[in-house]
Amino acid sequence: MSVEIKVKGDVMTAYISGEIDHHTAAGIRESIDNAIELNMPSLLALDFGGVSFMDSSGIGLVMGRYRNVSKHGAKLHISSASPQIYKVMKLAGLERLATLDMLTK
């Protein structure tokens, strides 16, 4: 599991890679939240291109980051989710919280 943060203007992108489950979620959350604190972006983009697995702990992670940036009036964008991850996100209705663009479909 790893998170790489890139900042361009007021857009902060977190490139997440590895598997997201209850075991890894806390570390990912900490990396992203520290970077939010530091950069105060107006758009947080979560890039799932490197994520090979995600369960409902990942849903909790996305919802928590949504709540975090919403406090500052910022928006959330999700990109590059694989079909498996997209299926889990869809079930949770994440498209109501974030704009989504997928790897395929």
Add this chain to the structure above:
Amino acid sequence: MEAINKFSMSVLSRSANEGFARASVASFAAQLDPTLEEISDIKTAVSEAVTNCIVHAYKDSIGKIYINSEIYDNGVLKIKIRDKGCGIENVEKAMEPLFTTVGGERAGLGFAVMQSFMDTVKVRSKTGVGTTVIMSKRISPRYTVNGRE
């Protein structure tokens, strides 16, 4: 019906075993020649059930999680995940989407994921005794280019 193959394991309720458990069941299921989508459905459902044992059943302790899987000759994969933890007071309520007894960052979607990714999900639980989740999924047969199964 008699299972044509069986697999069982137990692991301690340590979060590092979430990945190990779902990968183990997925490898066992591989002999049914599932599609990539079927494999990830199985992995996700197992991950939910095992995580629930760790996060809820053995909240303040470390206990054993028992994982059994069976394959039937009609292509059905059955998975049983059992704990001897705190149990669930009201199973029907616990299975409702968005229901969670834990604050913080749990979505309350674990059972909803299991139900949508597997064909059947049954839960038996008794407070103070433990919980058993039994799930099944039929893996549709695929055919090779020359028409043989």
